[in-house]
Amino acid sequence: MWKIIVRRLLIMIPQVFLLSILVFLMAKAMPGDALTGMLDPNIDPAAIEAMRERLGLNDPWYIQYWNWISNAVQGDLGQSFNFKMPVTELIGQRLMNTVWLSLVTLVLTYLIAIPLGIISGRFNDTWGDRLITGYTYVGFAAPLFIVALLMLWMFGFYFSWFPTGGSVAPGEVPGTFSYLLSKLYHMLLPALSIALITTVGTVQYLRNEIIDMKQKDFILTARAKGASESRVYNRHILRNSLLPIAAFFGYELTGLIGGTIFVESIFSYPGMGQLFLGSIVIRDFTVVTALVLLYGIATIIGSLLSDIILSIVDPRIRIK
Amino acid sequence: MTRIPFLKNPGVRVMNLSEDLLQIENLTTSFKIAGQYYAAVDDVTLTVKKNEILAIVGESGSGKSALAFSIMGLHTKARIEGKVNYKGQDIVQMSPGMLNKVRGKEMSMIFQDPLAALNPLMIIGSQIEEVLLLHDTTLSKKQRKEKVLDLLAKVGIPRPEHTYHQYPYELSGGMRQRVIIAIAIANGPQLLLADEPTTALDVTIQLQILELLRKLKNDMRAGIILITHDLGVVSEMADRVAVMYAGQIVEIADIYTLTSNPQHPYTRSLFNSIPTVKEVKSRLHVIQGIVPSLKNLPRTGCRFAARTPWIDASAHEDNPQLHEIAPGHFVRCTCYKHFHFPESAEEAGTDGIA
Amino acid sequence: MALLEVRDLQVHFPIRGGLFSRQVGEVKAVDRVNLTIEAGQTYGLVGESGSGKTTTGRAIIGLNQITGGNVLFEGIDLASRGARKQNSVRREVQMIFQDPYSSLNPKKRVLDIISEPLRNFEKQSPQEEKRRVQELLEQVGLSPDNIYKYPHEFSGGQRQRIGIARAIALKPKLIIADEPVSALDVSVQAQVLNFLRDIQKELNLTYLFISHDLGIIRHMCDRIGIMYKGRHVEEGVPKDIFDNPQHIYTKRLIAAIPDIDPLQREERSNFRRSVSEDYEHAYRSYFDGDGLAYPLRSISDTHRVAMPEKG
Numbered sequence: 001m002w003k004i005i006v007r008r009l010l011i012m013i014p015q016v017f018l019l020s021i022l023v024f025l026m027a028k029a030m031p032g033d034a035l036t037g038m039l040d041p042n043i044d045p046a047a048i049e050a051m052r053e054r055l056g057l058n059d060p061w062y063i064q065y066w067n068w069i070s071n072a073v074q075g076d077l078g079q080s081f082n083f084k085m086p087v088t089e090l091i092g093q094r095l096m097n098t099v100w101l102s103l104v105t106l107v108l109t110y111l112i113a114i115p116l117g118i119i120s121g122r123f124n125d126t127w128g129d130r131l132i133t134g135y136t137y138v139g140f141a142a143p144l145f146i147v148a149l150l151m152l153w154m155f156g157f158y159f160s161w162f163p164t165g166g167s168v169a170p171g172e173v174p175g176t177f178s179y180l181l182s183k184l185y186h187m188l189l190p191a192l193s194i195a196l197i198t199t200v201g202t203v204q205y206l207r208n209e210i211i212d213m214k215q216k217d218f219i220l221t222a223r224a225k226g227a228s229e230s231r232v233y234n235r236h237i238l239r240n241s242l243l244p245i246a247a248f249f250g251y252e253l254t255g256l257i258g259g260t261i262f263v264e265s266i267f268s269y270p271g272m273g274q275l276f277l278g279s280i281v282i283r284d285f286t287v288v289t290a291l292v293l294l295y296g297i298a299t300i301i302g303s304l305l306s307d308i309i310l311s312i313v314d315p316r317i318r319i320k
Numbered sequence: 321m322t323r324i325p326f327l328k329n330p331g332v333r334v335m336n337l338s339e340d341l342l343q344i345e346n347l348t349t350s351f352k353i354a355g356q357y358y359a360a361v362d363d364v365t366l367t368v369k370k371n372e373i374l375a376i377v378g379e380s381g382s383g384k385s386a387l388a389f390s391i392m393g394l395h396t397k398a399r400i401e402g403k404v405n406y407k408g409q410d411i412v413q414m415s416p417g418m419l420n421k422v423r424g425k426e427m428s429m430i431f432q433d434p435l436a437a438l439n440p441l442m443i444i445g446s447q448i449e450e451v452l453l454l455h456d457t458t459l460s461k462k463q464r465k466e467k468v469l470d471l472l473a474k475v476g477i478p479r480p481e482h483t484y485h486q487y488p489y490e491l492s493g494g495m496r497q498r499v500i501i502a503i504a505i506a507n508g509p510q511l512l513l514a515d516e517p518t519t520a521l522d523v524t525i526q527l528q529i530l531e532l533l534r535k536l537k538n539d540m541r542a543g544i545i546l547i548t549h550d551l552g553v554v555s556e557m558a559d560r561v562a563v564m565y566a567g568q569i570v571e572i573a574d575i576y577t578l579t580s581n582p583q584h585p586y587t588r589s590l591f592n593s594i595p596t597v598k599e600v601k602s603r604l605h606v607i608q609g610i611v612p613s614l615k616n617l618p619r620t621g622c623r624f625a626a627r628t629p630w631i632d633a634s635a636h637e638d639n640p641q642l643h644e645i646a647p648g649h650f651v652r653c654t655c656y657k658h659f660h661f662p663e664s665a666e667e668a669g670t671d672g673i674a
Numbered sequence: 675m676a677l678l679e680v681r682d683l684q685v686h687f688p689i690r691g692g693l694f695s696r697q698v699g700e701v702k703a704v705d706r707v708n709l710t711i712e713a714g715q716t717y718g719l720v721g722e723s724g725s726g727k728t729t730t731g732r733a734i735i736g737l738n739q740i741t742g743g744n745v746l747f748e749g750i751d752l753a754s755r756g757a758r759k760q761n762s763v764r765r766e767v768q769m770i771f772q773d774p775y776s777s778l779n780p781k782k783r784v785l786d787i788i789s790e791p792l793r794n795f796e797k798q799s800p801q802e803e804k805r806r807v808q809e810l811l812e813q814v815g816l817s818p819d820n821i822y823k824y825p826h827e828f829s830g831g832q833r834q835r836i837g838i839a840r841a842i843a844l845k846p847k848l849i850i851a852d853e854p855v856s857a858l859d860v861s862v863q864a865q866v867l868n869f870l871r872d873i874q875k876e877l878n879l880t881y882l883f884i885s886h887d888l889g890i891i892r893h894m895c896d897r898i899g900i901m902y903k904g905r906h907v908e909e910g911v912p913k914d915i916f917d918n919p920q921h922i923y924t925k926r927l928i929a930a931i932p933d934i935d936p937l938q939r940e941e942r943s944n945f946r947r948s949v950s951e952d953y954e955h956a957y958r959s960y961f962d963g964d965g966l967a968y969p970l971r972s973i974s975d976t977h978r979v980a981m982p983e984k985g
Contacts, residue, residue: 016406113582225451225503226424229416235450240441315441315487379859527930527946547808549860552889552932556939575936593864593892596934597916603871604864604893610829611859665883671812 009303018136019296020072024065027289036264063253072293078286082279087290091272097167098264098271102256104187106193109252113202113244120203121210121241122233125266131212132203144259148266154191156267162189165268171301190267194259209241243313250306322629341543342368342391346465347402347412349383349390351614357399358614360386361535362567364402368511371541373534375558375575377548381611383567384547388513391545392429393419394647406511420562425455427511428504433520434496438488444499445484448472451506471502494525498532505536512537512544518553530557551594555579561646563587566612566623573649583651585631585659586624590662622653630662655662675749677713677880678734678848682706682743685726701904703729705904706743708970711897713847716874716881718895719731720888720927726908727884731850734882735769747848765795768841772853774833778825784811784836785821790845810839813876815869830863835869849929850882855890869896888931892916897976900924905967907960910977920979923967926953 016263020245052058056067069275071077077087120132158165167186170181173253213219214237222232270289311317344366363382368374378384389395391404393411403673404411406426411419428451431437439447449467452459459467465484472480475498479544488496497517504512518526532556546557554561554575561578563571563586571584582588592605609627612618618626622636640653665669685704688697704726721727726911734745736752741964745752750763760844768791771777778787788807792798796804814835834854841849851870855863866889873879881956882883891898892912899909900923908914908921919925927951933942959982962968967980 020435031535146529215435217431218439220429221431221437221447221503222439222450224392224429226420226454227450228420231454236439240439243441273655284390316489415822418688491743520731523888524722524930526932530932538973550932552934553700553935555936556932556942560938579934579936590860593861593933595864595889597889597892597928597931600892600912606865606868610831610862619809673971 001053002228004317005144005308008307012304013301015300018199019071019300020293021065023289023293023296024068025061027285028061028064028291031284038313070289077293080279080284082282082284084144087286090275090287091290091294094270094275097269098260098273100183101187101191101260101264101271102253102267104184104191105198105256105259106249106252108191109199109202112195112199113206113245116199117203117206117245118210118238120207121214122237124211129207133207134187136200139197142197144194144197145262145266145317147197147261148190151189151193152266167270186269190269191261193267194256194263196260198252198255202248205248206241206245209244210237213237213241218299244310246313247306247310249309250302250304252302253305254302257295257298313319339369340367341370342366342370342545343403343405344387344391344402345405346436347387347390347401347404348411349386350388350396350399350401352397352399353615358617360398360567360614361390364567365563366562366567366569368464368543370510370543370546371537372559373537373546373557375546375548375561376555376564377551377554377561377609378564379549381566382564384564385515385583385601386567387564388429388545388547391515392427393427401627407431421455424451424509425507427513428507429496430500430504430510430512430514430517432516434493434500435488437500438496439490442487443484444472444488444491448499448503448506453501455507463564467506468502471506472598474536475499475502475505476528477502492525493521494528497525499530501529501532501536505540508540510540510542512542513547514544515547516549519548519550526553528571533557534632549588549612552596562588566617568623568652569650570624570652571650572642573614573669577649578645581654583645583649584653585628588659588661589627622655624653625655628655628659631659676746677748678709678711678747678882680707680709680730680734680743681746682708683730683733683740683745684742685729685738686741686776704733704740704906705966706969707904707906709899709902709906711848711880711882713880714874714878715896716883716894718898719882719884719901720885720886720891721901722888722899724903725901726851726888729800729851729904730901731769731852731882735767736764737769737848742928744980765844766789766847768844768846769833769851770837770841770849770854772855774830774837775825778833779836780825783822783824785837787825787841788821788843789882792842795844806843807839810843813873814839814843821830829862830858831865832856833864834862838866838869838873842873845877846879848882849881851883852884853886854883856885856887863890869961870894888916888928893974898926905965905980906970906978907967908978909970910974914974914977918977920977921967922949922953922971924954925949966968 059067060087068078079085080087080090084088116132116135120129121128155161162184167183168179169182172182186220219232219236222236222317223273227235241313260271261273261276263269264271265277268274272294275287276291279291308317344364347361347364348359349361350359352453360646364387367376376384376387386395386398389400390400391411393414399602400412402412406422409418411422414422438444445465445468448471449464452464452467468484470482471484477495477498483491483495483499488499491499507630512533517527518531520530530553533544536542544592547556548554558575560572560574562569563584565586571578571582571587573581578587579591582591585609593607595601595604607627608629612626617623621638622640625631625633625636635655635658637654642650642652644650680974682705684701686702689699689701690696691698700726707726709717718728719727723893730736733740734752740753743753747763747767752763752767779946785804785807788810789803792803804821804932807821807833811818811820816832816835816839820828825836828836854870855866858866870881871894871908874881881892881894883894897909897911899917900907900915900921902923902951908919908924915924916928919928926949929942929946933939960980962982968979968982970978972978
């Protein structure tokens with residue numbers, strides 16, 4: 001198994017490398033550069049040119065890339081022209097907010113998916129199943145940002161059950177229990193919005209997996225052994241159906257990225273997603289580039305996680 | 321008609337009833353297709369005795385597997401009528417809890433595809449331990465493991481301790497089938513149902529598994545229902561044979577009678593259609609037409625009539641019954657008296673084309 | 675000249691392992707196999723799973739890459755790179771597959787399935803194509819009205835006939851039949867076997883018949899080769915193999931066939947016991963240090979056995 005993990009990690013290196021080149025070239029392809037907009041337009045073009053030369057902006061792309069990537073590796077992702085502060089510091093403030101939001105979303109996703117999937121799969125073609133399947137179709141069809149807006153309007157503004165912005169109530173002291181509660185309270189509505197939508201894939205997958213598993217011969221063996229229906233379900237059907245779900249954990253994680261980007265903006269939740277959309281609007285390219293790179297790396301890590309989990313849970317892969 | 325002289329007691333009726341292990345009476349198993357029930361097993365009556373191998377022979381669609389599943393109570397969506405008496409209790413009427421006490425202990429089943437029949441994500445040891453645990457909670461963990469190792473050795477697995485920790489996909493087909501057999505015999509059952517136990521195996525492995533089954537039967541004095549389409553396997557193993565066609569039993573006899581003196585047109589056709597190593601036939605007999613699907617099965621008259629069109633309709637009974645033509649030898653319908661294989665001219669035009 | 679001559683055929687599959695999936699070894703699935711088939715004859719290749727019989731068949735038709743040796747079809751070496759490209763050779767060797775359920779595309783009509791090889795090799799108008807398919811259907815004993823039906827509308831035996839119609843569409847000379855009846859019921863099996871013999875006579879076909887069922891092999895074949903772990907252990911006419919088997923592996927295989935006569939049980943079981951004792955005792959004199967068969971040596975005009983050189 002270690003071999004698989006090491007091999008998988010080695011594959012990651014070129015993936016990240018290629019990703020960084022791609023991100024860099026895309027940033028280069030955008031109109032303007034770090035100096036555009038940063039300087040007073042009345043400055044002598046020759047002076048700007050001299051500054052360009054000094055900053056290395058006239059070097060060939062691979063030298064510029066090398067400078068950028070070696071700085072990035074050391075934690076320096078450049079300066080945000082909008083916030084006038086290092087991008088690393090800027091992202092650092094928001095990173096934890098997004099990580100927490102994602103975690104809560106994941107927990108909610110599985111809290112919804114597992115019971116619904118099990119009910120739907122075990123009692124397939126009953127009214128309960130039809131209801132759940134109906135929900136999954138709606139979930140597939142409904143765009144996330146519409147659902148998020150609806151939730152915000154209904155539970156945030158109309159009923160006023162939840163806060164409509166921010167990540168914590170002003171005045172709370174970090175480290176106290178009420179600070180923690182307030183954070184959770186702020187996260188709940190955006191997390192639920194994402195979870196309600198992203199969970200439908202998992203619900204359907206689990207349902208199909210269970211229905212599929214029910215037909216397998218080894219389920220007959222279990223029944224022929226004299227195992228009760230509940231044991232057949234708990235020990236054989238569910239166990240075997242949940243394993244692939246566990247393996248999809250990593251992919252689930254990458255799926256969240258898309259969700260948080262929109263939902264954070266809608267709920268004015270100060271995370272990376274909100275920063276990302278905001279920076280695109282005001283063309284704060286250093287921030288955008290850094291975030292795209294981070295999101296890309298998160299995606300690669302997500303699929304890495306999935307592969308590793310799969311190799312742990314499935315003996316057919318583990319032992320090879 | 322020739323009788324085999326040394327056969328000890330071919331008569332069924334004169335046998336002591338206490339020797340009967342399982343009595344199937346008028347069993348009908350129906351499946352729902354498009355809102356209507358169709359019988360896949362149609363009014364089957366059979367007995368299985370202790371220490372006996374009863375073979376059920378038929379092609380796909382004959383209902384032989386549906387019959388086995390009915391005996392084990394494994395159908396989840398079928399309508400089952402009639403009785404399956406095991407030691408005075410009717411399995412058909414049994415509550416799920418009672419049934420689970422019988423399954424895996426008193427009677428167990430061996431399946432056709434040994435890889436599919438094992439949980440791919442559980443080690444062999446746990447899969448055998450499960451059946452012990454379900455029926456005997458007094459065993460300690462250590463005792464259970466010892467028993468599993470004993471069982472693995474008993475079914476001829478060379479390194480039980482090693483195999484205990486292996487997963488199904490790490491074993492060969494023959495070894496997997498041995499594991500399935502170990503699960504089946506773990507609690508010393510009285511009745512074993514083997515559904516095409518060697519169909520997926522190579523011929524040398526098949527022989528080993530058949531020999532193992534025979535040895536286990538003799539050790540445990542268990543009754544075995546062997547379901548197969550392979551007349552060779554039947555001839556090697558069975559004491560008695562029931563031939564099924566389209567959900568019904570069309571002939572029952574002891575194996576010696578059935579092979580030397582088959583009567584029902586279907587039985588005779590089957591024997592004539594297999595190529596064997598011993599006897600080189602210039603042409604194999606082809607049973608005309610196809611096995612009708614469950615939905616299109618004729619429910620009146622002789623079900624095999626459509627496949628012997630050269631036989632006059634008057635040869636068949638209107639409502640074919642099993643007739644005891646010799647002690648213990650039953651044949652359905654009267655058409656066997658008039659059956660003959662077609663002349664080549666009769667056959668040539670319709671060479672088995674539906 | 676023989677229609678097909680296979681010389682020293684080798685098919686090796688790489689085993690990959692280690693951190694970078696480098697090739698760490700190879701499986702010799704087919705290890706120097708020789709066989710010759712005369713036109714109009716049927717050669718039976720028998721063996722248990724993993725014996726290399728299917729790989730041999732697939733290598734001959736080009737579905738598995740050949741590692742070494744020659745496959746001479748009418749004197750042209752199919753193993754050489756250029757030969758496969760020649761349409762004339764490709765159309766003259768066809769294959770019938772084991773599973774009539776998965777070898778026919780369920781989304782295609784019978785017309786499209788059977789005319790596929792025609793479309794690949796012959797430029798015909800749709801009308802001509804349709805007429806040809808109808809002819810072929812008639813030839814395999816199915817009604818020509820069936821051309822617009824889909825595979826699922828047919829029974830197993832009928833599907834195998836459709837597979838056969840596809841195989842004979844280009845009037846091939848050699849047909850490789852890989853377990854063509856294993857997935858079929860006994861009665862349907864007889865139907866397909868009879869039919870294969872009929873069209874063999876009609877079209878002067880040559881068969882390479884691959885099967886694990888010795889009864890079927892005896893019924894169908896003029897010459898039989900027994901394979902074990904990628905090598906031949908014995909080869910001969912049916913009489914040689916079934917009445918006078920020489921190699922212990924062949925003896926064991928034949929002894930294992932279920933006997934149709936229950937009166938012989940005792941006798942068989944004694945015979946099997948003696949064969950199995952023989953197998954254990956004499957194993958070393960029949961197989962080399964790696965447990966593989968020796969090269970074949972002739973013991974009569976027709977009969978060849980894999981035995982070590984004496985002395």
